[in-house]
Amino acid sequence: xxxxxxxxxxxxxxxxxxxxxxxxxxxxxxxxxxxxxxxxxxxxxxxxxxxxxxxxxxxxxxxxxxxxxxxxxxxxxxxxxxxxxxxxxxxxxxxxxxxxxxxxxxxxxxxxxxxxxxxxxxxxxxxxxxxxxxxxxxxxxxxxxxxxxxxxxxxxxxxxxxxxxxxxxxxxxxxxxxxxxxxxx
Amino acid sequence: xxxxxxxxxxxxxxxxxxxxxxxxxxxxxxxxxxxxxxxxxxxxxxxxxxxxxxxxxxxxxxxxxxxxxxxxxxxxxxxxxxxxxxxxxxxxxxxxxxxxxxxxxxxxxxxxxxxxxxxxxxxxxxxxxxxxxxxxxxxxxxxxxxxxxxxxxxxxxxxxxxxxxxxxxxxxxxxxxxxxxxxxxxxxxxxxxxxxxxxxxxxxxxxxxxxxxxxxxxxxxxxxxxxxxxxxxxxxxxxxxxxxxxxxxxxxxxxxxxxxxxxxxxxxxxxxxxxxxxxxxxxxxxxxxxxxxxxxxxxxxxxxxxxxxxxxxxxxxxxxxxxxxxxxxx
Numbered sequence: 151x152x153x154x155x156x157x158x159x160x161x162x163x164x165x166x167x168x169x170x171x172x173x174x175x176x177x178x179x180x181x182x183x184x185x186x187x188x189x190x191x192x193x194x195x196x197x198x199x200x201x202x203x204x205x206x207x208x209x210x211x212x213x214x215x216x217x218x219x220x221x222x223x224x225x226x227x228x229x230x231x232x233x234x235x236x237x238x239x240x241x242x243x244x245x246x247x248x249x250x251x252x253x254x255x256x257x258x259x260x261x262x263x264x265x266x267x268x269x270x271x272x273x274x275x276x277x278x279x280x281x282x283x284x285x286x287x288x289x290x291x292x293x294x295x296x297x298x299x300x301x302x303x304x305x306x307x308x309x310x311x312x313x314x315x316x317x318x319x320x321x322x323x324x325x326x327x328x329x330x331x332x333x334x335x
Numbered sequence: 336x337x338x339x340x341x342x343x344x345x346x347x348x349x350x351x352x353x354x355x356x357x358x359x360x361x362x363x364x365x366x367x368x369x370x371x372x373x374x375x376x377x378x379x380x381x382x383x384x385x386x387x388x389x390x391x392x393x394x395x396x397x398x399x400x401x402x403x404x405x406x407x408x409x410x411x412x413x414x415x416x417x418x419x420x421x422x423x424x425x426x427x428x429x430x431x432x433x434x435x436x437x438x439x440x441x442x443x444x445x446x447x448x449x450x451x452x453x454x455x456x457x458x459x460x461x462x463x464x465x466x467x468x469x470x471x472x473x474x475x476x477x478x479x480x481x482x483x484x485x486x487x488x489x490x491x492x493x494x495x496x497x498x499x500x501x502x503x504x505x506x507x508x509x510x511x512x513x514x515x516x517x518x519x520x521x522x523x524x525x526x527x528x529x530x531x532x533x534x535x536x537x538x539x540x541x542x543x544x545x546x547x548x549x550x551x552x553x554x555x556x557x558x559x560x561x562x563x564x565x566x567x568x569x570x571x572x573x574x575x576x577x578x579x580x581x582x583x584x585x586x587x588x589x590x591x592x593x594x595x596x597x598x599x600x601x602x603x604x605x606x607x608x609x610x611x612x613x614x615x616x617x618x619x620x621x622x623x624x625x626x627x628x629x630x631x632x633x634x635x636x637x638x639x640x641x642x643x644x645x646x647x648x649x650x651x652x653x654x655x656x657x658x659x660x661x662x663x664x665x
Binding site: 168171172174175176178179181182183184185187 | 374379382
């Protein structure tokens with residue numbers, strides 16, 4: 151093949167390629183757009199997608215949060231703060247609990263750290279505000295009255311602490327505490 | 336005296352009508368482009384402002400007018416302020432010689448349906464499109480920004496290169512019509528449009544005119560991904576709007592000129608002449624949007640190679656062939 155013939159063939163392929171491009175875009179004219187019209191059409195989000203944080207309750211309807219500060223400690227942007235307190239029955243709780251959603255990056259580390267499944271992320275992502283201070287959520291804004299993803303879990307049924315749930319050793323998968331004085335060889 | 340005054344009023348009315356139509360069409364051409372481009376890319380395009388997004392141009396205009404008019408501190412102020420008007424004005428002025436119908440007779444007076452029938456109308460158009468380069472180049476230079484300067488330089492180089500091919504591609508048309516006047520060129524096509532006898536010339540004209548109006552695939556002066564926005568990077572508010580209007584009026588002018596030189600201008604069956612010109616203009620504009628939706632931007636060396644090594648020689652050969660055929664046929 152001579153050089154000129156090769157050049158002619160390359161020009162021909164170029165022209166057909168351009169033609170194919172025009173045909174493709176022309177065909178697209180008659181296709182239904184794939185756009186999701188967002189505020190009207192909302193896609194169902196996976197249950198585990200991460201957005202607004204809630205504080206869930208155990209099956210008895212009591213607060214799950216024991217104010218252990220693990221979420222606060224693990225939070226990479228330090229958006230969680232609280233003050234722990236203890237009820238007369240031995241249960242710990244958060245006297246106040248605050249999440250600054252203006253800072254939250256929705257990483258989900260707090261949920262992973264939580265020993266009682268109290269703090270959970272929900273798929274509700276639509277929280278834009280005009281005023282950034284309205285993004286600071288207090289305990290009552292965060293609390294929901296259901297168990298979230300782990301509805302049956304009740305921390306104090308397993309916990310090794312004495313509460314109104316029962317004394318030490320009475321919980322599930324727990325044996326009574328060893329009497330160190332009688333445990334001599 | 337009365338004749339003079341009535342002629343003056345008539346001219347003003349024609350000015351007003353053409354200017355109004357052009358600007359209105361420019362606004363809705365933006366809408367049409369966004370809508371059609373979206374459909375070519377399987378999207379919806381603007382659909383929030385009004386039914387089918389039809390109020391989008393109005394919303395855009397309100398936004399442009401109310402935005403802050405920023406002038407960079409280091410900019411060359413007077414030139415910076417002047418450049419967008421040059422672009423918009425030259426684009427608008429080009430329409431002055433485009434005929435949009437046969438002359439009307441109202442109250443015994445002959446009213447030509449063209450703002451001015453210059454006997455060198457074609458040269459007038461070339462002069463204006465050369466002047467348009469100043470707007471781009473000076474706008475880029477006066478912004479005192481590197482992106483703008485690069486865009487301006489590219490714009491100047493591109494437009495000067497393609498001006499040549501543009502001019503040469505129209506020589507055969509002038510040879511066939513025997514006149515530089517756009518009215519005569521349209522009248523010469525009453526039998527058949529020149530695209531049938533001059534397809535090569537048409538292709539060269541269309542490509543180089545698209546390069547002149549800085550459309551994709553020839554939008555190197557404003558290449559978003561390389562230069563920000565090129566020569567109008569530093570412009571905001573209505574000054575940016577003027578560049579924008581200039582671009583879209585340029586598309587219409589290009590459509591009108593393609594219609595006048597190759598598609599028979601306002602000639603056409605059944606419909607009134609004005610409508611025919613409009614239909615042809617809009618058709619060309621839609622084809623340009625289709626091209627925009629399909630082709631990627633040329634590289635700078637490809638752009639120059641296409642201009643100098645393909646379009647100019649092809650149009651030169653075309654002139655010689657046309658001349659020979661005219662000579663043979665008589």
